[in-house]
Amino acid sequence: MAEDIEKILKKYKQGRREDLIPLLQEIQSATGYLSEEAIVKVGSHLGLSTTKIFGLATFYDQFRFFPAGKINIKICNGTSCFMNGSQAIIEKFREELRIAPGQTARNGNFSFDIVTCMGGCFHGPVILVNGEYNIHVRPEQVPDLIKRLKYIIEND
């Protein structure tokens, strides 16, 4: 992973503060998350303090600071999905996976995030499971869904 980061850093000029967000985005898409090591390296490359970088990165929902699970679930909590009962879905996931939004389960299998609007307002509540959209999700479907996903993980 360290090599990945080095390779990405080489593409950017040293000391250009304005490159910070694209740089972080690129590192995140290559390694899946922003590790402490990555933040420190970016800091010394761009001449910014780690405090500033961490402060900026936590401002945006798109950055994560520990690896996502093998299966990452994004639950929409935009206005439309909220009206259609996304809160119940979030609660159900929290119960079933025993993790809070933004966390990753200890065994590294699951993680889930709350996002605001994925553009499927007509079909709410919408959830995104490993790049695949599920629409009109009901809380009672969640246990089945998780069982299916666990099966996929185990047999992968």
Add this chain to the structure above:
Amino acid sequence: MLFTIQVNNKKIKAEKGETILSALNRNGIIIPTLCRMKEFTPTGACRMCVVEVEGRERLVTACSQPVEEWMKIRTHSPRVIMARKTIVELLLSNHPDDCLYCDRNLNCELQKLSEELNIRERRIKGKKTKQRLDQSSPGIVRELSKCILCGRCVRVCEEVITATSLDFINRGRQTHIGAALDRDFNFSSCIQCGQCVLVCPTGALHEKHNITEVQEYLNKHEIVKAIQYSPLVSAGIAEELGIKYSKDFDRNLNAILRKIGFDKVFNTGTGTDVCISEIASQLSEKIEKKKEKALFISACPAWVKYAEQFVPSMIPQLSTVKSPQQITGILIKTIVADQLGVKPEKIFSVSVTPCMAMKYEARRDGMMRKGISDVDTVMTVRELARLIRLNGIDVTNTEKEPGDEPLSGRSSSAVLAEVSGGLAEGVIRSYYFEITGKEIDKQLLKKLRSPGVFRDCSVKIGDNEVKVAVVDGLKGLEKLRTAETAGTAYDLVEVMTCQGGCIHGAGLPFISSKEDLKNRAKLVYQADETEAISLPCKSPSLINLFSKLLKENKDISDKSIFYTHFEKKNVLL
């Protein structure tokens, strides 16, 4: 260009280009502010200073809006007052109601605002977020639940101190102020200068208190309680307790400290004299051997930590002489202990300083001898004022007493060291005397006292042209670098972390304006002008110490007790 604007149906004069706030303040109208800091660009974030401008639909922030000729302003209309009140009520909605136990009780800007705006009930009830209490740092405690997110500490740390150890983390309701990776403060690049504490409007940032520990020891009879205070402390105590300061207050303070229960009262000034003369001999060695690189004075512990973290390449250039506090501390634990016939571990040594980084310095590696620390506890001036009040001492009605020998006398250079540039001036004075045998004309070093973050001057001493630079606040380091790359080779560089020097230290009473700072500087310069002994080497205490006490002591063979070492620190930068 002056023009008139209408404020509350009265005409006042305003200047082109200034903000509404400054025009109003000049004309005697007070507008409450919260996130505003003088000498910084306004942000208009807290909305506390809103005023009504006719023709504008929304309320306008007075701190950031330039004043214009057509303006008709209402500063205290019902709408404005309602807005301000609501802002404070919202800030209070999740604020812990523990003013009685708070560090900043009666001295809190939020408390003052809610009093001014006549808030008498908790109208808005917010969910109180449970925030952790960060006590990991040696000098600074962070109580995040009391933070109102004004961002002053973030700005000071980034723009004045340039350490950038604090920032906003997360957003929305989860926003809080934190250090790198939201770790505890001791992992961060904080240099312990405490300037964030000085600007914090509430009790969210305050010093770590050592009063309880001191009290505990004061009641132990088998232990010798020794205290040292630096030359600025008596002025600071007078300021904090609201009494008029006179030059003799040092002697009153001696009596006060003895009443509290300290057995021995010493002056850190003697340590400063030792520090100055040791650095002067290092400088003389440097010039003799024609070493190229400048000698950096290391008396400011926050600067030392800054150098160790951010510019480790500079560490070999740092003077290895301990700071005055540590020198006095080690003298108490060796020479005084010997004179009293007690073991050093039976002495509890307290230091009172205007500095917060000293709390950190006392715990540094290399600041102890045979497992016994040089200084046991460091208190700020504010803490000492508290201790005085706690012990019920009437400060206006005390005798005058001398300090205890052998560490009571000092030269006026030791006082001068409390302002930025003073230590360098003292070192040059000593060096000049060493080379020429005469006292230097103070006018020669006048340039070191001019304003600005970076100043330098060059003096002809003997056959050499000695170049001195003073970095007043870490922002000046950049100018030093520019000057050095341009080819100027300095011999001696003094760096002070706090702008203005120790007179702006974080352990002194909270001040609101630069005027107070100037007054403190004036006191220091006055002392330097009026006192008879201006050279450390002419101070009787120092002569006695160097010619007699150090030699008589069997335990100490040389001056190595005055020296320490510095090394690179690995922290999250």
